[in-house]
Amino acid sequence: MPGVSIPNALQTELQRQLNHELSASHSYTALAIWCFEQNLKGFSRYFYKQSSEERLHAQRFIDHLLDRGVMPVLTGIDTPRTHFDSLLDVARHARGMEQANTRGINQAYEAALAAKDYPAQVLLQWFISEQVEEEAWADEMVARAGASTTPGGMQALDRHLDRYLADRGHEMNAES
Ligand SMILES: [Fe+2]
Ligand SMILES: [Fe+2]
Numbered sequence: 001m002p003g004v005s006i007p008n009a010l011q012t013e014l015q016r017q018l019n020h021e022l023s024a025s026h027s028y029t030a031l032a033i034w035c036f037e038q039n040l041k042g043f044s045r046y047f048y049k050q051s052s053e054e055r056l057h058a059q060r061f062i063d064h065l066l067d068r069g070v071m072p073v074l075t076g077i078d079t080p081r082t083h084f085d086s087l088l089d090v091a092r093h094a095r096g097m098e099q100a101n102t103r104g105i106n107q108a109y110e111a112a113l114a115a116k117d118y119p120a121q122v123l124l125q126w127f128i129s130e131q132v133e134e135e136a137w138a139d140e141m142v143a144r145a146g147a148s149t150t151p152g153g154m155q156a157l158d159r160h161l162d163r164y165l166a167d168r169g170h171e172m173n174a175e176s
Pocket of ligand 2: 024054098101134
């Protein structure tokens with residue numbers, strides 16, 4: 001396959017991040033299942049949507065590697081965490097995942113800078129912007145879940161999120 005070769009150290013980073021995105025997708029599915037089982041259907045729907053987005057993120061890396069003549073290599077995915085104490089616990093877990101993902105993106109970007117690999121830099125710049133949004137909503141979710149610790153408060157927050165998703169079809173961080 002024709003294409004510009006990618007330096008080895010950068011290939012390693014892109015392959016790692018590709019698999020990290022798949023792992024994030026798997027973890028979000030676990031959060032969606034937990035929320036559904038807790039009758040938090042709005043959050044469940046939201047996390048399924050996040051899971052789908054993470055798969056699309058993985059696909060961006062797959063397409064980039066293939067376009068440049070590098071075979072994407074899928075690894076095994078670790079068992080995600082499936083038990084949580086509360087919605088706040090879930091929100092904190094999601095935030096921790098996004099923070100870890102940002103570190104992974106930044107690390108890959110460092111490799112692209114070191115390699116002076118401009119196409120990978122452009123690919124990763126999209127992810128850098130995306131992570132700002134992802135961390136913003138994760139922070140908001142932690143704040144909202146922390147403020148709604150009663151069962152009634154959690155259900156109200158869940159209905160709010162469900163309506164918000166139905167109306168807007170995107171993230172909850174735009175308005176209250
Ligand atoms: Fe992602
Ligand atoms: Fe994400």
